Amino acid sequence: MTPAEYQALTSPTLSHPARSLYQLYLQHQALGDKTQPLDYPLLGKALTVQGQGEYHYRVTPATLSGLVEELVAVGLLSLHHNPHPQHFHGAVFSLPLKHLQGLAPLPSRQFAMHPDWRPDQQFSGLARLCGLLDSTIDEIELGEFIAYWLGRPEVFENQHQWMLKLVRKLKNQRSIKRAPAPSVDSGYQQLPAKIETGPSKRAQQMMAEAQRLKATNQGDCESDEENS
Template sequence: MNNTEQSALTQEISNDARVLYLLGLRPLADKKSGVTAPLNYKQLIAMLNGGSKKFTLGRQINALIKELVKYQLIEISADASLDKSFNGQQVTLPLLNVKTDDYPSLHMKWSAMTTDWTPHQTVFEDLAALVGIIDKDYSETELGEFIAYWMGRPEMQFSQFQWTQKFVFQLKQRRVASGVKPKYKVGNQWVTPKAGVEADENAKQLVAKYSKKQNSINK
């Protein structure tokens, strides 16, 4: 377990959630991507119970997963719902590969969102790489929308690491959001190009059509 995971797990998390993370999920996760193997609720319940019968229902496991998501120890896909079972599904442990020694200090102080907030650059770069964000540039509008959303929830307080992590996850969702008409695709992500004009196929066809028409008139 790295220092960042340890700092996150020392927050106000139930012991059952800690056991689920350390013994039930972490051993199932790919060491590079942090993605777990498909969850087996029957095995997880048996592991959590030991010699007792405290856990008998899948929704009890879901409650622990929801707790770990709240504290940024688990990431679920954008189209997943915490109200549905994760049995047979995969989740991601985003802190699994974080190795920067300074990260624990970023978990020490919690605060509400402020108008001048900016993501921690090192954390942003590292987490963006971990979750597979290719285009790491973000606009002032994207940052402003994030700040505005959380300014409306002053009761929510997180560490600088967690605020940055939330911002990274929002950008990831934007990059892979359905219904967005991108310019080009890299891997499984849609990336908006930098400066420059690209004519799509419809524009090219229109140019060709009217060029032929103009040529016929000139003749």
């Protein structure tokens, strides 16, 4: 079963008898990409449920036509040839989703990381969806990822979840590598401010004024001594 078939079969508009008709008979007995001519008596007998329980299901020609129409509506069947337009007895249908992979993988079982693990063909699309435009990965990056999770055998994830972890790791690594280094504006490097170790300009002015007053006072004193 392809992912596209799985998606169509899980449609809420599809009844359980229609799913059974497709999976157990039409798909199973198909000749390549086409069904065998539909045999209403044979299919009706195969799908009829008769038992001692509460559930009983009886298939009539009208019921079979309704089930086929359900499968056509979800894209699992496409009419190829029908000799009787009033019903589908003897009609041949193609199976358009039999080789179509679809957009999402089938649900898979969870498993622990192992040395032979590799991302599959869905990886590049998942990476772009998560904002990682460059989905290329070298052996060193892949080896580091596998080695890290090999040391945690208690962690079980499915294939999609393992690939998502790898995408996040690559995004983190590459964002760190792209972090810009501090740049020097316009090619000029800012020099550290000078640290003044001597008296400030104001202190120097006050000291000069004091020296001037001292000299003036000494001159006055000498003049007074000469006059006395």
